[in-house]
Amino acid sequence: GSTYTSMFVNSNGRLTFNTGDTAHKESTSELSEQPQIALLFDDLAPNVAGTVRYTQFTDRFLLEWINVPEYGATNANTFNATLFADGRIELAYYDISALDGIVGISPGASSNPTPTDFTATPVFSTAGVVPIFEQFSPTNTFDLQTHTVTLMQNAAGGFDVALAAIVLPPVISSVMFTHDTSKDLLVQNAIDVPVGYTLAKGPVGMTINA
Numbered sequence: 001g002s003t004y005t006s007m008f009v010n011s012n013g014r015l016t017f018n019t020g021d022t023a024h025k026e027s028t029s030e031l032s033e034q035p036q037i038a039l040l041f042d043d044l045a046p047n048v049a050g051t052v053r054y055t056q057f058t059d060r061f062l063l064e065w066i067n068v069p070e071y072g073a074t075n076a077n078t079f080n081a082t083l084f085a086d087g088r089i090e091l092a093y094y095d096i097s098a099l100d101g102i103v104g105i106s107p108g109a110s111s112n113p114t115p116t117d118f119t120a121t122p123v124f125s126t127a128g129v130v131p132i133f134e135q136f137s138p139t140n141t142f143d144l145q146t147h148t149v150t151l152m153q154n155a156a157g158g159f160d161v162a163l164a165a166i167v168l169p170p171v172i173s174s175v176m177f178t179h180d181t182s183k184d185l186l187v188q189n190a191i192d193v194p195v196g197y198t199l200a201k202g203p204v205g206m207t208i209n210a
Helices: 028-030
Strands: 007-012 014-016 034-040 052-055 062-069 077-084 089-097 103-104 123-125 132-136 145-151 158-163 190-192 208-210
Touching: 028 034, 028 103, 028 132, 034 062, 034 089, 034 123
Parallel strands: 190 208
Antiparallel strands: 007 014, 014 034, 034 103, 052 062, 062 077, 077 089, 089 145, 103 132, 123 158, 145 158
8 A cells, every 4th residue: 555644625515635526416437537445426515504524543544524515405414534654544434414425445557447345345445455335325325323434444555444333322311300408309400421431311401511
């Protein structure tokens, strides 16, 4: 594989490594133009709503598209990519409304790339430098919701690929209340919710700290 020290984050749900990209319509021919990671290559519009952000950690780099709609639509799509220092690439899909798009990676300069089906073959390996991708459409709708696709370079020059379900944090559905000395129901003005938890039920007017 190749090593890069910089990349371009494109609004259309792709990371490219030679130049920035303005293509708004996903197509397999675009995969052959340059090395890239297609988190969700689609006509997305973060200039209309949602957020695209990155976070640098000591051992990984995280890029997130949060509640980003498709162009001309009011839907929302939340997904991210984590690039690890050891070469792993993890694509995670949390809330996807789009019915079409391309997910995968490509080294570029590849003619007639052959698509895969991540859910039909959740674990597989490739040899050599070839594109690994799936194209979704109204007849092959997006089915990676609440899953990750992890790609790790292998000794054969390709990737070991694995699909896995995202383990979401549990939901808090009840709250314990105590009485004060006058036996009246005492509700704290604020309840601290542990990181990763959601308070599903609570008294009207309660302040929630998440």
